[in-house]
Amino acid sequence: xxxxxxxxxxxxxxxxxxxxxxxxxxxxxxxxxxxxxxxxxxxxxxxxxxxxxxxxxxxxxxxxxxxxxxxxxxxxxxxxxxxxxxxxxxxxxxxxxxxxxxxxxxxxxxxxxxxxxxxxxxxxxxxxxxxxxxxxxxxxxxxxxxxxxxxxxxxxxxxxxxxxxxxxxxxxxxxxxxxxxxxxxxxxxxxxxxxxxxxxxxxxxxxxxxxxxxxxxxxxxxxxxxxxxxxxxxxxxxxxxxxxxxxxxxxxxxxxxxx
Numbered sequence: 463x464x465x466x467x468x469x470x471x472x473x474x475x476x477x478x479x480x481x482x483x484x485x486x487x488x489x490x491x492x493x494x495x496x497x498x499x500x501x502x503x504x505x506x507x508x509x510x511x512x513x514x515x516x517x518x519x520x521x522x523x524x525x526x527x528x529x530x531x532x533x534x535x536x537x538x539x540x541x542x543x544x545x546x547x548x549x550x551x552x553x554x555x556x557x558x559x560x561x562x563x564x565x566x567x568x569x570x571x572x573x574x575x576x577x578x579x580x581x582x583x584x585x586x587x588x589x590x591x592x593x594x595x596x597x598x599x600x601x602x603x604x605x606x607x608x609x610x611x612x613x614x615x616x617x618x619x620x621x622x623x624x625x626x627x628x629x630x631x632x633x634x635x636x637x638x639x640x641x642x643x644x645x646x647x648x649x650x651x652x653x654x655x656x657x658x659x660x661x662x663x664x665x666x667x668x669x670x671x672x673x674x675x676x677x678x679x680x681x682x683x684x685x686x687x688x689x690x691x692x693x694x695x696x697x698x699x700x701x702x703x704x705x706x707x708x709x710x711x712x713x714x715x716x717x718x719x720x721x
Contacts, residue, residue, distance in 0.1 A: 495577040496630070499542035506561055507626045508554075509544075513579045514586070514621035516540035522599045522614035523669055525587050526680035529553045529622050551622045553589040555661050555682040556600045556609060558623060563607035571607035578621075580604050587612075587620040589682040590661050597671035614669040 493501050493510075501510045511517075516539050520528065532551040534542050562580070564573040569582040584604040592598040598611040601618055612618065666676040666683040676684040 493573065493576045493578065496544070498544035499537065499540055500544055501576075501578050502626055502630055503561065506558075508558060508561070509624050509626050509630065510578050511537070511540060511542065511551075511622045512577065513540050514584075514619065515579060515581070517620060517622070519617040519619055520587075521617060521669070522587050522612075525618075525620040526553055526589065528620075530678065530680045532622055546624060550624045552624065552685060553587060553620060553680060554623045555663070555685070555687060556588040556590040556602070557661055558687065559586060559588045559602045559621075560607070560609060562602070562604075565607055568606055570604035572604065580621075584619050587618050589680065589685070590663055591667055591682070595671065596667040597669065 492505075493503050495501050495512065496509075499512050501512045502508070503510065516537075517525075517528065529552050531548050532546075533548045534544055534546045536548075537546075562572050562576070562578070564571055564576075567574060570580045570584065572578070572580055582605065586602050586604070588600045588602060588609075590600045592600055592611040595611065597614060599614050600609055601612050602609055661682055663682045664676075664686055666674050666679045666681040668674050678684070
């Protein structure tokens with residue numbers, strides 16, 4: 463996923479259908495605590511609630527419901543003051559959740575210095591179900607970073623995420639006219655980027671494992687996150703990363719295109 467904010471400034475190297483952009487590696491490193499109750503991972507463009515303990519323990523469905531209505535107003539008890547609205551936050555899918563994992567650490571198995579308040583033995587719901595038993599959802603265990611299934615009506619902790627806003631992301635200055643003509647994007651110095659691939663789940667199931675329409679469920683199958691939107695105002699661009707290059711998939715007027 464491309465997580466750099468592309469704005470219509472400056473110039474970029476352009477040849478045929480390949481556009482080469484440069485980004486300072488330090489701009490993509492690590493988790494950064496923001497002063498609004500959130501932590502941004504600049505390598506993925508995900509914004510995490512800094513203190514998930516304030517959410518308590520809930521069943522899988524209750525966690526999805528909380529995510530759907532969560533906002534800065536409702537999250538005031540969590541120290542949240544980012545101006546977010548209902549619909550901005552979601553329960554992370556299992557691929558997003560496991561980006562927290564650092565297998566070189568234990569109890570919790572997260573990157574040293576990660577400012578998200580994750581307890582040694584915390585266990586967090588994901589929005590992804592278990593393929594072999596849809597009455598179970600996949601959870602991430604902070605102790606060792608392992609993923610295991612759990613029945614959906616059990617009580618577990620959970621954490622919420624949202625996508626970073628343009629102003630929260632590192633910037634690359636680029637000529638939008640050149641970007642629109644490009645079909646391949648190369649980022650120089652972007653080795654620190656993490657590629658978040660969609661889980662492939664496109665359907666949804668209730669707590670008993672029965673199929674339900676995905677609309678407004680908050681489940682992985684509703685969002686199907688696997689692409690990052692980069693903004694080059696007034697356009698929104700969709701990219702896919704493959705072998706270090708980014709392929710331009712489509713673009714639309716800013717606000718008319720969704721990930």
